[in-house]
Amino acid sequence: MWRSSDERIDEKIKIQLLFPIISKFSQIWRLIFYTTTMKHIFVLFSLLAFLQACQTPESTTKVNYYYDLEQKVNEQIKLLKSSPVMFQKATFAEGRTEMRDINDISWEKELAFFLHANINKSALRGLYKETQMTSGDTLFKTYEATNPNLKVEKLIIGVSKSTQEFWSVQAKISSDNYLYSTQKELKMYCSNNKLQSYYIKGRQKMIFSDPEYFEIKAKRK
Structure with a gap:
């Protein structure tokens, strides 16, 4: 229109x-x-x-599902930082050996592998089988992974039966994916609640490369 x-x-x-x-x-x-x-x-x-x-x-009380290795290692780190002592350290890697004395170092980094061996975590509750055996005054608590995908395969804690003093730890740790794989064997020994020696042996392999091996031994002087 x-x-x-x-x-x-x-x-x-x-x-x-x-x-x-x-x-x-x-x-x-x-x-x-x-x-x-x-x-x-x-x-x-x-x-x-x-x-x-x-x-x-929520309760802030820490619940222990397994032996609290993290607490014990941190106690040793605190002692070593407050009262430095000399350790003789031997490192084996790439076919070479290096010997040196250490005391004023970053103990958090030096003992980091032992902190990684801690399984006292809520996410890991019920995933480890615990057995115990005694030898003299030593009580050995063994934790074995029930799932092959867990990084900490085995953990053995040695404590005094009479005083519950922390004496030793042995652990096997592994990690495997499509980029790399690692295996580590750890040992630590204490006396009178003081670190006396530790041992770390490892193997690591990156994709498309040959495996590399290393070994660390350290003892209080």
Whole structure:
């Protein structure tokens, strides 16, 4: 249907007159939506705060599923840092042997493998079989992995039967994926709650490369 120029102009004017009304309505709608949303958010946060206040705080007490090796190793690290002592260390790698005396070093790094042997973790609960045997005054606690995918395959802890003093640890650790594989054998011996010696033997192989072997022996002087 043909419309005159005046009619088309009138239509444009009507539309332009509607813009303020539409804009005002849009502002009112946004205000209503914002107010309602904020009320909902406030109610939600109030409810969450109430539920949080009603919850019983979680216990911070550490639960021991297995022997706490991490605690014992950290105790030795703390002693070595507070009262430095000299150790004679021998390192065998790439067909070469290096001998040197050590005392003022980063014991956290030096004994890191022993911290990695700790299995006293919630995620590992029930995944190790524990057996015990005695030899004289020594009680040996042996933990063996029930899952072949676990990194710590075996852990043997030696403690005094009479005093529960920590004497020794032996561990086998392995890790295997499509990029590399590693195997490590660890030994640590203590006397009078003081580190006397430790031993680390390992094999590592990267993809497309030959395996590498290393061995570390250290003894208190």
